[in-house]
Amino acid sequence: MTQLVHEIRASYAFVERNFNLVKRYWGWEVVWLAYSIANALSITFIGAGAEAVTGQAIDTNYMIFYLLVGTLVWHYLAVVFDNVSEMIAWERWEDTIEYTFMAPISRFTHMIGQTLFSLVYGLLHTGIILGVVALFFHLDLRDANLFGSVLMLVAGSLSFIGLGIVASVLPLLFPERGAQMTHVIQALLLLVSGVYFPISVLPEWMQSLSRISPATYVLEGMRAALLEGAGTGALLGHLVRLVLIGLIAIPVGLVVFRQAERYAKRTGKLKRSG
Amino acid sequence: MHRNHHVALEVSGVTKRFVRSEGLRWPWKRNGHDRKPVVAVDDVSFEVQRGEVFGILGPNGSGKSTLVRCIATLLLSDEGQVTVFGHDVLQEEMAVKQLINRVSVEASFFKKLTPMENLLYGARLYGLDGRDARKRALEVLKRLGLKEEAIFRPMEEMSRGMQQKVAIARAFLTQPILLLLDEPTTGLDPRSKREVQAFVEELRDIHDATILLTTHDMQEADALCDRIAILDEGRIVALDTPAGLKTLVPSVNGHDPTLEDVFMELTGKQLVKEDAEQ
Numbered sequence: 001m002t003q004l005v006h007e008i009r010a011s012y013a014f015v016e017r018n019f020n021l022v023k024r025y026w027g028w029e030v031v032w033l034a035y036s037i038a039n040a041l042s043i044t045f046i047g048a049g050a051e052a053v054t055g056q057a058i059d060t061n062y063m064i065f066y067l068l069v070g071t072l073v074w075h076y077l078a079v080v081f082d083n084v085s086e087m088i089a090w091e092r093w094e095d096t097i098e099y100t101f102m103a104p105i106s107r108f109t110h111m112i113g114q115t116l117f118s119l120v121y122g123l124l125h126t127g128i129i130l131g132v133v134a135l136f137f138h139l140d141l142r143d144a145n146l147f148g149s150v151l152m153l154v155a156g157s158l159s160f161i162g163l164g165i166v167a168s169v170l171p172l173l174f175p176e177r178g179a180q181m182t183h184v185i186q187a188l189l190l191l192v193s194g195v196y197f198p199i200s201v202l203p204e205w206m207q208s209l210s211r212i213s214p215a216t217y218v219l220e221g222m223r224a225a226l227l228e229g230a231g232t233g234a235l236l237g238h239l240v241r242l243v244l245i246g247l248i249a250i251p252v253g254l255v256v257f258r259q260a261e262r263y264a265k266r267t268g269k270l271k272r273s274g
Numbered sequence: 275m276h277r278n279h280h281v282a283l284e285v286s287g288v289t290k291r292f293v294r295s296e297g298l299r300w301p302w303k304r305n306g307h308d309r310k311p312v313v314a315v316d317d318v319s320f321e322v323q324r325g326e327v328f329g330i331l332g333p334n335g336s337g338k339s340t341l342v343r344c345i346a347t348l349l350l351s352d353e354g355q356v357t358v359f360g361h362d363v364l365q366e367e368m369a370v371k372q373l374i375n376r377v378s379v380e381a382s383f384f385k386k387l388t389p390m391e392n393l394l395y396g397a398r399l400y401g402l403d404g405r406d407a408r409k410r411a412l413e414v415l416k417r418l419g420l421k422e423e424a425i426f427r428p429m430e431e432m433s434r435g436m437q438q439k440v441a442i443a444r445a446f447l448t449q450p451i452l453l454l455l456d457e458p459t460t461g462l463d464p465r466s467k468r469e470v471q472a473f474v475e476e477l478r479d480i481h482d483a484t485i486l487l488t489t490h491d492m493q494e495a496d497a498l499c500d501r502i503a504i505l506d507e508g509r510i511v512a513l514d515t516p517a518g519l520k521t522l523v524p525s526v527n528g529h530d531p532t533l534e535d536v537f538m539e540l541t542g543k544q545l546v547k548e549d550a551e552q
Contacts, residue, residue, distance in 0.1 A: 006401035013398030017384065017391070024428065026385035098348050099382040103399035117373055248477035266350045271343070 007101040007112075014113025015120070021090075022121070029068040033125065035130050037073060042072045043196065044133060064137055065227055070195045072133075073222050076126040076153065077215055078162045078186060083118035084164025089110065098271060107257060115161050120155075139213075141226070148225035148232040155242035156218030162249020163189075163214070164241035169260040175269055189215050214245045277549035278476055279359045282452050282484035283322040283345065288354035288484040290315040290340050290508075314340040316508035317354070322452075322486060329499030330488040331533065334363050337508040338488040341459070342456045345486070346376045358452055372400075381437040381458040387431040389440045392429060393447055400448040407447065414443040418473065435466025442473055446481075446551075453477065455487045459494060474498055502533070506541040 023031055047063035086111070089096035100110070167185050178263030192199070192206055193215035199207055210216045221238035224230035265272045275545040318404035322328040342382050343349040345356050347367050355362060383392050384409060391409055397407030415425050418439045429437055434487040445453060455474065459467040469495060476523045478498070489495050495502050496516045503513040512519055516533065523531045523539040531539075 009398045009401055009403070016398070017387070020387055020391050072339065073536050094384050095380055096384060098343075098346075098376075098378070100395070100399070102346055102348060102371060102374075103374060103396075104368055104401070105399055106368075118288045203433060229434050267350060268340075270348055270441065 005107065007109045009073070010109045011116065012104070013114035013119045014110065018114070018117040018121070024266065027057035033128060037129050040068070040071045040075065040129050040133050044068045044137060048137070060136075061140070062153070062227065065139065066223065068133060068137070068139070069222050069226055070219060071102045072126055072130055073153070073156075073192065074193075074195045074215070075112060075181060076122045077156060077218065078190075079122035079125055080118045080157055081113075081164045081167070081186060082182075083121060084111070084115055084161055085167035085182040085185075086179060087114045087168045088166075089168075089182075091120055092175060094173060101261075103154055105259065108254060111165060111257075113264060114163075118164075119157060144227075145225040145229055145235075148235045149222050149231065151232065151239060152221035152225060152235060152242070153219055155239050156214060156221075158246025159214035159218075159242050159249055162246050162253050165213075165250065165253030166256055169256055170254075172257075172260045172264050173269065189213050192216070194219055195221060200236065214242060215247075217241050227251070260269075275405065279358075280324050281321050282324045282326070282359060282487065283328075284355075284357045285321075286319050286355045287346070288318045288341065288344055288351045288356060289313065290316055290337075290344055290349060290351050295517040305459065306536050310323055313508050315344065315351070318505070318508070318510055319354075320503055320510065320513060322484060324484055325478075325482065326476075326500045327485045327487060327498050329495040329502040330486070330505055331369065331490065331492065331495045331502050331537070332488075332505035333490055336505045339456055340508075341505070342376065342378075342454050342486070343490055346374060346454055347371060373450060373454045374454060375445035375448055376456060376459050377438075377441045377445050379460045381429075381434070381441045383429045383441070388426050388428055388431075389420065389443075392440070393444050396444045397447055402448070406455050411443070411447055412446055418443055419469070433466070435462045435469070438462060438466070438470055439473065446477065449481075451482070451484065453483050453485045454490075455485060457488055457490070459489070461490065467491075471498060476490070492537075495535055504537055504540060506537075511540045512536065 007054050044064055047065075048060060050063050051058045051060055051232075055240045089099065091100050163185070167182040170181040174181060188209075192202065192209040194202075194210060195215065199210040199216060202210065217238040218247040221235045221242075225235060261270075286350070291313050293311050318337075319343060320328075321335065330341065332338050340349065344351045345358070345363065347363050350364065357363070357365075358370045358373055361373070363370045369506075384395070386551065387395070388528065393411040393415070394407055397411065398404065402410075412425065418423075420436070420440070424432065426438070429440070432440070442455075442458065458474070459470050474487070475498065478485060483506055485498075487495070489497060499516060501513065501515050502519060503510045504519070506510070514521060518532060519536045523535050525531055526530045526535070
């Protein structure tokens with residue numbers, strides 16, 4: 001019990017610390033939020049302008065909603081992935097990695113804290129963007145399965161946390177460029193997961209990659225729930241796949257991270273700043 | 275278990291080598307010299323008794339910080355064993371982490387956060403309750419001479435000397451039984467240096483702390499340490515009390531030898547002046 005209290009306090013240390021950092025880097029947060037809103041609006045306006053571009057009758061509202069779900073869900077998943085995968089990069093930037101790694105806490109506790117922060121931060125950020133975009137477009141959610149969409153988001157978060165943990169190894173192993181390497185993973189997921197277009201338009205070999213990306217299932221499930229009003233039962237297949245990916249990716253991530261930490265401690269890479 | 279241990283720290287035959295990375299090379303251009311290991315710590319052994327202030331004196335690159343990192347669970351040694359109050363640093367890493375804390379030459383803070391926020395973060399990692407930690411942090415920081423407004427302003431607005439004192443306060447807050455001070459006064463002005471040294475003396479005299487102090491400041495080592503090991507190129511070349519070390523060399527022109535004289539006599543080198551190292 002005492003150990004559990006200790007681990008909970010330690011997890012909270014990361015949540016509190018990260019929100020304190022968000023407060024201090026408020027200028028960056030404002031810029032990042034403005035950029036994200038402009039980005040979401042730009043993409044959604046592509047849907048609004050599709051009829052004018054093609055000169056053909058298109059269900060514009062459906063197109064707007066399709067793109068909006070893509071941009072918001074992707075934004076949320078990317079924020080979660082970024083924050084988890086940058087767990088080590090943050091410590092390197094601030095030169096606190098040795099202090100944090102010397103603390104008497106398990107790496108699992110460290111990751112739980114970072115993950116909790118990522119989820120809350122991701123939801124707040126995405127919620128604000130949704131609020132602003134809703135001022136520009138009429139979003140009809142009367143037939144949407146909101147409960148199902150929340151379930152999809154939760155299940156999707158699990159798998160992205162797992163991927164984030166695996167990716168966080170890169171800044172540990174490559175102090176100089178590891179953080180940038182995580183962006184490659186994100187770019188590949190963006191390409192193959194059908195964020196802004198159906199995966200059926202991709203070449204066949206790329207479609208097989210789409211099937212191993214958890215983002216594909218999150219987006220398909222979210223669109224089914226919000227655009228088609230699909231019932232929660234109909235989302236079950238996607239939910240099971242996402243939970244399975246999460247259940248595999250998180251323990252694999254932890255094992256990979258543990259090995260990488262030992263390697264870094266053996267070779268002296270922990271102390272080098274990028 | 276540690277309460278009954280008289281030996282706080284036991285370092286036995288510790289060796290640490292690093293392989294220098296040569297970057298990306300064509301496989302056929304590799305040769306035997308490419309990955310020759312550098313021995314940073316070479317078969318080092320010593321014991322530190324409970325309550326002792328043990329100094330490691332050596333120039334830059336002598337292996338002091340590498341050795342401290344091996345003790346602090348931040349580096350895995352290639353050979354030998356380190357135990358802290360009987361706990362092996364490799365086998366019982368978590369138990370060791372609960373007993374130690376380290377202050378390094380780099381203050382290792384979130385510079386945008388305030389001293390209070392940094393100390394609270396550290397306290398929570400060590401399992402302290404937030405309310406108690408806040409109260410104790412305030413006491414320790416005020417004791418160090420920080421004004422109320424400085425406690426709630428970002429660390430980046432403080433002088434390095436003040437940052438270093440906050441670093442010691444952060445370590446002190448978690449009440450470590452073994453405190454590793456890795457060049458805590460390097461780069462500080464004389465006044466800040468003296469203040470940090472006074473705080474270390476207080477830790478030694480009033481609190482039940484064993485201290486391992488690395489430095490290349492001979493006066494500091496002489497004033498603070500019960501025993502000193504002189505480290506050169508990763509090896510211990512002498513280990514004794516400051517007075518005992520000085521008996522190793524004859525007096526010159528009627529002057530008592532200093533630790534610098536001892537170091538020069540034993541290694542044929544001069545300790546690098548601190549200013550030149552910044």
